[in-house]
Structure formats: structure tokens, C-alpha cells
Amino acid sequence: xxxxxxxxxxxxxxxxxxxxxxxxxxxxxxxxxxxxxxxxxxxxxxxxxxxxxxxxxxxxxxxxxxxxxxxxxxxxxxxxxxxxxxxxxxxxxxxxxxxxxxxxxxxxxxxxxxxxxxxxxxxxxxxxxxxxxxxxxxxxxxxxxxxxxxxxxxxxxxxxxxxxxxxxxxxxxxxxxxxxxxxxxxxxxxxxxxxxxxxxxxxxxxxxxxxxxxxxxxxxxxxxxxxxxxxxxxxxxxxxxxxxxxxxxxxxxxxxxxxxxxxxxxxxxxxxxxxxxxxxxxxxxxxxxxxxxxxxxxxxxxxxxxxxxxxxxxxxxxxxxxxxxxxxxxxxxxxxxxxxxxxxxxxxxxxxxxxxxxxxxxxxxxxxxxxxxxxxxxxxxxxxxxxxxxxxxxxxxxxxxxxxxxxxxxxxxxxxxxxxxxxxxxxxxxxxxxxxxxxxxxxxxxxxxxxxxxxxxxxxxxxxxxxxxxxxxxxxxxxxxxxxxxxxxxxxxxxxxxxxxxxxxxxxxxxxxxxxxxxxxxxxxxxxxxxxxxxxxxxxxxxxxxxxxxxxxxxxxxxxxxxxxxxxxxxxxxxxxxxxxxxxxxxxxxxxxxxxxxxxxxxxxxxxxxxxxxxxxxxxxxxxxxxxxxxxxxxxxxxxxxxxxxxxxxxxxxxxxxxxxxxxxxxxxxxxxxxxxxxxxxxxxxxx
Amino acid sequence: xxxxxxxxxxxxxxxxxxxxxxxxxxxxxxxxxxxxxxxxxxxxxxxxxxxxxxxxxxxxxxxxxxxxxxxxxxxxxxxxxxxxxxxxxxxxxxxxxxxxxxxxxxxxxxxxxxxxxxxxxxxxxxxxxxxxxxxxxxxxxxxxxxxxxxxxxxxxxxxxxxxxxxxxxxxxxxxxxxxxxxxxxxxxxxxxxxxxxxxxxxxxxxxxxxxxxxxxxxxxxxxxxxxxxxxxxxxxxxxxxxxxxxxxxxxxxxxxxxxxxxxxxxxxxxxxxxxxxxxxxxxxxxxxxxxxxxxxx
Numbered sequence: 001x002x003x004x005x006x007x008x009x010x011x012x013x014x015x016x017x018x019x020x021x022x023x024x025x026x027x028x029x030x031x032x033x034x035x036x037x038x039x040x041x042x043x044x045x046x047x048x049x050x051x052x053x054x055x056x057x058x059x060x061x062x063x064x065x066x067x068x069x070x071x072x073x074x075x076x077x078x079x080x081x082x083x084x085x086x087x088x089x090x091x092x093x094x095x096x097x098x099x100x101x102x103x104x105x106x107x108x109x110x111x112x113x114x115x116x117x118x119x120x121x122x123x124x125x126x127x128x129x130x131x132x133x134x135x136x137x138x139x140x141x142x143x144x145x146x147x148x149x150x151x152x153x154x155x156x157x158x159x160x161x162x163x164x165x166x167x168x169x170x171x172x173x174x175x176x177x178x179x180x181x182x183x184x185x186x187x188x189x190x191x192x193x194x195x196x197x198x199x200x201x202x203x204x205x206x207x208x209x210x211x212x213x214x215x216x217x218x219x220x221x222x223x224x225x226x227x228x229x230x231x232x233x234x235x236x237x238x239x240x241x242x243x244x245x246x247x248x249x250x251x252x253x254x255x256x257x258x259x260x261x262x263x264x265x266x267x268x269x270x271x272x273x274x275x276x277x278x279x280x281x282x283x284x285x286x287x288x289x290x291x292x293x294x295x296x297x298x299x300x301x302x303x304x305x306x307x308x309x310x311x312x313x314x315x316x317x318x319x320x321x322x323x324x325x326x327x328x329x330x331x332x333x334x335x336x337x338x339x340x341x342x343x344x345x346x347x348x349x350x351x352x353x354x355x356x357x358x359x360x361x362x363x364x365x366x367x368x369x370x371x372x373x374x375x376x377x378x379x380x381x382x383x384x385x386x387x388x389x390x391x392x393x394x395x396x397x398x399x400x401x402x403x404x405x406x407x408x409x410x411x412x413x414x415x416x417x418x419x420x421x422x423x424x425x426x427x428x429x430x431x432x433x434x435x436x437x438x439x440x441x442x443x444x445x446x447x448x449x450x451x452x453x454x455x456x457x458x459x460x461x462x463x464x465x466x467x468x469x470x471x472x473x474x475x476x477x478x479x480x481x482x483x484x485x486x487x488x489x490x491x492x493x494x495x496x497x498x499x500x501x502x503x504x505x506x507x508x509x510x511x512x513x514x515x516x517x518x519x520x521x522x523x524x525x526x527x528x529x530x531x532x533x534x535x536x537x538x539x540x541x542x543x544x545x546x547x548x549x550x551x552x553x554x555x556x557x558x559x560x561x562x563x564x565x566x567x568x569x570x571x572x573x574x575x576x577x578x579x580x581x582x583x584x585x586x587x588x589x590x591x592x593x594x595x596x597x598x599x600x601x602x603x604x605x606x607x608x609x610x611x612x613x614x615x616x617x618x619x620x621x622x623x624x625x626x627x628x629x630x631x632x633x634x635x636x637x638x639x640x641x642x643x644x645x646x647x648x649x650x651x652x653x654x655x656x657x658x659x660x661x662x663x664x665x666x667x668x669x670x671x672x673x674x675x676x677x678x679x680x681x682x683x684x685x686x687x688x
Numbered sequence: 689x690x691x692x693x694x695x696x697x698x699x700x701x702x703x704x705x706x707x708x709x710x711x712x713x714x715x716x717x718x719x720x721x722x723x724x725x726x727x728x729x730x731x732x733x734x735x736x737x738x739x740x741x742x743x744x745x746x747x748x749x750x751x752x753x754x755x756x757x758x759x760x761x762x763x764x765x766x767x768x769x770x771x772x773x774x775x776x777x778x779x780x781x782x783x784x785x786x787x788x789x790x791x792x793x794x795x796x797x798x799x800x801x802x803x804x805x806x807x808x809x810x811x812x813x814x815x816x817x818x819x820x821x822x823x824x825x826x827x828x829x830x831x832x833x834x835x836x837x838x839x840x841x842x843x844x845x846x847x848x849x850x851x852x853x854x855x856x857x858x859x860x861x862x863x864x865x866x867x868x869x870x871x872x873x874x875x876x877x878x879x880x881x882x883x884x885x886x887x888x889x890x891x892x893x894x895x896x897x898x899x900x901x902x903x904x905x906x907x908x909x910x911x912x913x914x915x916x917x918x919x920x921x922x923x924x925x926x927x928x929x930x931x932x933x934x935x936x937x938x939x940x941x942x943x944x945x946x947x948x949x950x951x952x953x954x955x956x957x958x959x960x961x962x963x964x965x966x967x968x969x970x971x972x973x974x975x976x977x978x979x980x981x982x983x984x985x
Contacts (some may be wrong), residue, residue: 495780549797613702
């Protein structure tokens with residue numbers, strides 16, 4: 001990085017919690033008519049917000065890609081009581097807004113907002129003719145929001161002129177209204193659109209396959225001699241830096257959980273390898289910055305060149321928790337199995353964390369529910385039928401039935417799912433304007449994703465039950481139930497036995513149970529239709545449930561005591577001493593993961609000393625390729641050092657920039673709440 | 689078939705030879721190097737390890753310990769035939785565990801076959817990984833090592849051994865004939881100093897070094913560079929006289945010393961026998977021995 005970027009990096013770190021940002025008393029500013037259509041209210045909030053941002057257009061020294069949030073808080077479209085009233089009529093997921101998606105950046109960059117606006121107006125005329133009131137309302141809102149975005153860019157252009165920044169001013173004269181012509185245009189335009197999406201309330205919005213849709217602009221610049229490769233890297237690095245300017249405002253469950261993800265590599269629409277110069281540049285830029293945003297994902301296959309995997313492993317070595325790998329060989333066919341068109345499946349990206357979605361067209365809700373596998377096992381343990389189970393396979397039948405019952409229960413809660421409109425987000429996707437309907441009313445894909453939490457502890461519990469109840473016959477289901485209910489009080493020898501029972505990732509005996517459990521989970525959701533015309537997708541992700549779900553059950557038969565957390569995502573239980581990453585990969589790729597493509601990575605921690613060996617990067621790359629060959633779906637490699645984490649808990653001031661992978665995202669360790677910190681420390685305990 | 693006594697199998701070991709390797713750590717060693725960081729590998733018998741920091745003081749072990757039939761505190765450690773493992777079986781926290789397990793050659797081979805794809809070179813000119821025998825000292829279990837290596841060779845899996853070279857000639861010849869790569873530790877070129885720091889003289893080792901260099905086999909010499917023990921200019925000169933021009937020697941690897949690596953002694957109820965100052969490996973090593981390179985475990 002050159003001096004300019006170093007200065008920008010320092011400024012960006014300072015801006016994250018910028019004291020100059022104002023907090024606006026929106027209720028005093030915006031009055032709502034209760035009868036106002038939802039789209040109109042969305043547009044009024046958005047336009048008011050962007051008006052405030054336009055008034056505070058700020059360009060800092062050294063910046064070439066502009067836009068920084070000046071206002072802390074977004075207007076709230078509905079009061080709590082209004083929202084509660086709406087929630088009585090339907091299920092609104094999380095904040096009730098549209099999120100976990102990626103808009104159609106390639107088309108918008110190629111068209112420019114003027115063309116989108118014109119298309120919306122043409123469609124509006126047709127809607128009016130058809131007396132389609134809802135269509136007119138949506139398109140009016142979309143046009144108003146597009147105008148607000150253009151006005152914001154205009155305000156920044158005026159500021160650039162005031163500061164004598166001709167180049168920036170000229171660029172803002174082109175984008176976002178007209179098509180991007182250069183690499184720099186394209187980056188600035190994505191910045192503006194991404195910024196605006198956040199202002200609309202569309203959170204966890206990723207930027208998708210940047211190496212694919214930005215490459216034509218870079219190629220043209222390079223071919224015309226307008227840009228050299230090092231200059232392009234500088235632009236890209238600044239672009240990445242811009243994701244960290246406002247990220248202090250984008251708080252999810254924890255600071256850092258903001259879904260600013262992107263996807264690199266993968267294939268083109270015909271299935272040919274499409275990794276390119278920008279794939280590598282993006283890896284390099286992320287490695288230079290060592291920041292938690294944007295979050296890097298890399299699509300691989302068993303054919304991915306080792307060189308690219310080595311460049312990716314360099315990021316792992318730095319301890320960024322990037323990249324997260326997704327295996328096309330499993331994910332693409334898995335998505336096709338679920339009904340995605342092959343061309344769309346080949347274009348997949350990730351939502352906020354790991355959920356596979358289709359950019360530009362998808363309106364999936366990939367995290368709408370979660371099944372706690374250990375809770376399912378716990379319920380079976382308590383069921384009257386369990387006592388009559390003649391053998392372990394009969395017990396597994398009960399587990400299967402319970403998974404189906406759990407699916408029934410969740411499905412019932414999702415009979416009416418509603419969300420608030422997002423006219424701008426809609427206009428930036430393919431389909432809504434043509435249909436004259438907001439994206440919240442449905443996209444090309446409207447599938448629901450279901451996480452599966454605590455997979456390994458559930459498998460381990462079943463393995464312990466098999467051993468103690470059905471093989472050794474030293475316990476009964478009843479005595480195990482009593483033991484977990486009393487947190488193994490007075491049953492320390494039994495606790496030891498449960499912990500010595502087979503564990504997934506350590507003992508082969510657990511693997512058939514894992515395969516059976518995962519396929520039963522996939523079966524329990526297969527063939528169900530959701531209320532939005534889509535289907536359900538099973539996955540192996542945990543999100544934050546690995547901290548919440550364990551609190552809903554007492555201890556478990558694997559020897560996990562009350563209150564102890566599950567592993568994050570798809571990983572061995574905490575405290576299980578495995579031989580190493582290889583047997584973990586081997587064991588966890590045994591189940592048929594093509595049936596679990598809602599996503600959720602196999603998560604493996606490596607001690608950071610591994611990377612002292614110069615050969616480690618190459619060997620890690622080889623291991624990643626082997627993971628692909630074995631049919632894994634998604635892989636997350638983290639480097640971690642328990643001593644460092646403990647020191648960071650004690651002296652946060654010394655470890656401000658210490659990055660850890662939390663569940664589907666990397667965060668700064670010192671910014672996490674203690675339960676999350678403690679879980680990561682436990683993950684580190686079994687290493688070396 | 690001769691079962692081996694191992695104390696660990698480690699996957700994805702990056703310092704034990706070329707490529708991606710799985711390392712079998714064999715229990716028992718004839719040397720007592722004062723800087724040893726694998727003290728659980730020294731005794732040729734199973735031992736009980738105990739971690740006071742992990743122990744939850746539940747008292748389970750007291751009920752089952754055969755050495756304290758009338759109750760009372762379970763001994764911290766025990767070894768050899770005293771080790772019954774009952775306390776470890778009943779220990780819920782994992783504070784007590786038996787170090788040392790028997791493994792038949794066929795089972796050892798089976799345990800790596802499923803991941804053998806990873807041993808293959810990733811690129812046409814890439815390094816082949818495989819299995820490394822380490823310890824402890826593999827030469828104390830030559831029969832197990834040669835049998836296992838023979839089976840691995842039949843499967844086409846590359847084998848290596850990390851050894852101190854202290855063994856009767858017949859065992860040595862068997863060992864070096866059985867594996868593809870020998871990594872020989874030379875702790876000190878001077879016999880009296882060798883004996884002082886490791887407990888044994890180095891003549892048998894140097895004799896075996898001689899045999900190795902005349903065997904036509906390629907091999908690596910490793911030097912654990914211990915400050916004040918073997919990093920003086922005179923010692924480096926002596927190493928250079930010994931190693932420069934030795935036939936078959938492809939590389940000399942210099943391993944640094946870490947003062948913090950004595951952490952495992954407490955598990956055995958012992959203290960590290962010595963602590964040495966930490967300092968950089970002198971550049972003189974690579975100046976005087978052109979094929980020497982530092983590796984950083």
C-alpha cells in the first residue's frame with residue numbers, strides 16, 4: 001500500500017465511530033398518514049434520509065471514491081405499535097425489511113440510473129392504463145428514490161467542485177446516471193448504490209461477484225492504456241476500504257455482522273472457469289488491508305489452479321478468517337436439484353454469511369428458521385415412544401419423525417410471511433419494474449432457508465446413546481434423561497463415559513449417524529412449498545443460534561454440560577480432541593452435502609503457528625483442493641491462538657485489530673460480547 | 689506383526705519431511721536431551737499424564753485407583769505396568785489421560801489409507817507427502833517401523849524417519865533400508881559434549897552416519913540449535929568438517945530452540961531439566977555449511 005492508502009486506512013479507522021455524525025430526531029421531522037401506501041412511505045423515508053445525507057456531503061483528503069455517512073440513524077418507517085399491529089397479521093422476519101440479497105450490479109452499471117428511471121416511467125404509464133394502483137405506487141416510489149440517489153451524487157459533485165477535485169466531479173457527472181465507462185466509474189457507482197441500499201434499510205446486502213462484473217471495465221482500461229495493473233489495485237484497495245467507512249453503523253447481532261460480503265471466482269454462465277485477474281487482485285487487496293470488510297468468499301472446484309488457492313491461503317495465514325470457500329462441484333448441482341435454473345445456479349453468490357443466493361433475481365429468505373439438532377435428540381430422549389425402541393435404528397426412526405414434526409411446526413409459523421417494500425432495491429434488481437411489483441412481493445426465487453444448529457453435538461449424543469444404551473447396555477434412556485436433567489450431578493463416571501463415546505471428527509463410528517441425520521434433515525424439508533411460492537432449503541449453518549439454542553435444553557448425552565455452547569456451523573463439538581484438520585475434513589465430507597446447500601461451512605481452526613512454515617500456504621491450498629475433491633460444500637479455515645485471545649480479553653486496548661471468524665463473518669475480537677469471545681476461546685483450546 | 693507403542697498421530701504435520709504428512713510419534717528414547725520438548729516420548733512404557741489446571745477435583749479417580757485401594761488421593765502420575773487407565777476412563781474433564789497406545793502395523797497403515805490422496809504431489813513437480821516415523825526414537829521399535837514402512841511401501845506411500853541414529857548397526861541398516869527418506873538428528877559433533885547434554889556418547893551415531901552416507905541413499909541432517917550447547921563458532925566448524933561433502937546429504941536443517949517448549953513436563957509431574965537462553969541461530973551455520981537452512985517449527 002502506498003502512503004495515500006495508508007493515510008486513508010488510518011482515516012477510515014477513525015471514521016468507523018465518527019463523532020461528527022448527527023443523530024436526527026426523525027419522528028419530529030416526518031409525520032405519517034396511517035393510510036399512506038407502504039411504498040410511498042418507504043420512499044418518503046428514503047428521500048428524507050438522502051436529503052440529509054446530501055446536505056452533509058463530505059469528501060476527505062486523499063479520497064477518490066466518495067460517500068461517507070453523515071447521519072447516524074435511519075428514519076423508522078413504522079412506530080413500534082404499528083409494527084406490532086402488522087406482525088399480528090403476518091410473520092415479519094427480523095426487522096421486517098428486505099435483506100440478505102445482492103442486487104443486479106452488472107445490469108445497473110451497464111445501463112445507468114437514467115435508463116432505469118425511464119424504464120420505470122414507461123412501465124408506470126402501462127400500469128396506470130391498466131388501473132394497476134399498486135403498480136403505480138411502487139413505480140412512483142422507485143422513481144422518487146432513483147431521483148434521490150442522483151441528487152445525492154449531485155451534492156457530492158458540488159462538494160468536489162468546491163474543493164477543486166475535478167476528477168471526482170467529472171466522474172460524478174457520469175455515474176450513477178449514465179453507464180459506467182471506466183473501472184473507476186464502476187467502483188464509484190457500486191459505492192453509491194451500495195451506500196443507498198443501506199440507507200433504504202436493506203441490510204446484509206452483499207456486492208456479489210465483483211471479479212465477474214467489474215472485469216470488463218478493468219479490461220477496457222488496461223487495453224486502452226488508461227490504467228496499469230498497480231493503479232487498478234490501488235483503486236480496488238480504496239474501494240474495499242470504503243466498506244469500512246460506515247460499518248460502525250451497520251450492526252447485526254454483533255458488531256461486524258453486517259453482511260458486506262462478496263464472491264470471487266467460480267464459473268461463467270456456461271460453466272467454464274471464470275476466475276480472472278480481478279480475482280487475484282481482490283485477494284491481494286484484502287490481504288493488504290487486513291480489515292473485516294468486505295468479507296471475501298471464493299468459489300472453487302476440484303480443478304481450481306493451485307496457484308489461486310495459494311493466493312487465497314495467504315489470507316488465511318494473515319488470520320483474517322477469509323476467504324470462505326464454496327465448492328461449485330457440490331453447490332451448483334445442489335441448487336439445480338432445488339429447482340434453480342442452471343444458468344442462475346452457476347451465478348450463485350453468498351448472502352450475508354454463507355447462504356447461497358442468486359444475485360439480481362433472488363428474493364430467498366435463507367435464514368428464516370433454524371432447527372436445533374440437539375433439541376430434537378433431547379425431545380426424542382423424553383418421548384414415551386423412545387422407551388419402546390427395540391434398537392438404535394428404531395431410535396433413529398424417532399429422530400427422523402421428530403425432525404419432520406419440527407419442520408411441520410416451523411412451517412406452520414410461516415404460513416403468512418410479509419415484508420416491507422424496498423423500491424430502490426427492487427429497481428436495482430431484474431424483474432420488479434417489469435412486473436410493476438416491489439421485490440418484497442416476490443422475486444424469481446422465493447425460497448426459505450433453514451439452518452441446522454449443533455449438528456456435531458447431536459451426532460455425538462446419538463453415538464453415546466448407541467454405545468451406552470444399545471451396545472454396552474450400561475444405561476437406559478431413562479437414566480440418561482435423568483443425568484442430563486440433573487446436569488450429570490453425582491454421575492461423574494457417566495459423564496466421563498459420554499465424553500469417551502465416539503465423536504464426529506474423531507471416531508469413525510459416528511460417521512454413519514452423521515450421514516443419516518443430515519439426510520433425514522434434508523428429507524424433512526424436501527417437497528414442502530412455502531407461502532411465497534417457493535420451497536425450503538436445508539443447511540448446515542448456525543448463525544448466532546450456537547449461543548442461543550444450547551440454552552433451550554439442559555445438558556446433553558454427548559457430555560456437554562448445561563449452558564455450554566455448540567460449535568459454530570458444521571464443525572466438531574467443542575472440546576473434542578481431533579487428530580487434525582484432515583480427519584475432520586474426511587469425516588465431515590461423508591454426508592451428502594449436495595442436499596444441504598442452504599450453506600453453512602465446515603469450520604476448522606488452525607493454530608497460527610502452522611503458518612510459520614514457509615510451505616504451509618502451499619500445503620493449505622492442497623488441503624482446500626482435497627476438500628473440494630471430497631465433496632465438501634463450504635469451508636472456513638481460521639487461524640487462532642488461544643494465548644492471544646486470552647490476552648485480548650484482558651487487555652483489549654492492545655488488540656484493537658485482532659480479527660476472528662465468528663460464525664459467517666469476521667469481526668474484531670474486542671468488539672464481541674463475552675459469550676461469543678468465550679466460545680472462540682473454547683474453539684482454540686483443542687489446538688496443539 | 690509387531691505392535692508399536694505410540695504417543696501421538698499428528699496429521700497435516702508441516703515440519704516432518706516433504707509434502708503433506710502424517711507423523712507417527714513412537715514412545716521411548718535412548719537419549720535424554722536436556723532441551724527435549726516431548727518428554728512424554730521418553731519412556732518406552734505407557735504413562736499417565738495429569739493436568740492440574742484441567743482437573744475439576746471431582747474425586748472420581750479416587751474410587752477406582754488400584755494403587756490406593758483404601759481411598760485417598762490418586763497418585764498424580766504412574767507408569768509402566770502400574771498404568772491401568774481406570775482413572776482416565778472415569779475422568780470427565782480429561783485431566784487424566786494415558787499416554788501411549790499400541791498399534792499394529794496393519795492398523796497404522798489403514799489409518800492413513802483413507803487420506804492418501806493428500807500425499808500425492810499437487811503439481812507434476814510437487815513434493816510427495818506421506819508418513820513420517822518420529823518420536824521418541826523410532827529405532828527403539830525397529831521391528832514395528834520396518835514392518836509398517838514395508839506395508840506402506842507396498843501401497844506406494846512415501847515414508848520418512850526422524851531419528852537420533854543411536855542404535856546397533858544391524859537395527860540401523862534395517863531401518864534405513866525400510867524407508868524412503870532418513871532425517872538424522874546430530875545433536876553435537878563432539879562425543880563428550882554429546883554425552884553431557886544428551887546422556888549418551890555420539891560414536892555409535894557417527895558410525896551410523898558413516899553407514900548412511902555410504903548407503904547411496906539421500907538423507908537430511910537436522911541440528912537442533914541450542915544456545916550455549918552447540919552454537920559456538922568451534923562447534924559450527926566441527927559440524928562443517930563432519931557434514932560438508934558427506935555423500936548423499938541433500939540438506940542440513942537448523943531447528944530453533946524455544947524456551948517455552950518445556951510446558952509438557954508438568955503433565956508428568958516433572959520440571960524441565962534445563963532452560964537455555966533464546967537467541968537467533970548464528971548465520972555462521974549457513975556460511976560454513978552451504979546446504980544448511982533454518983526451519984521454523
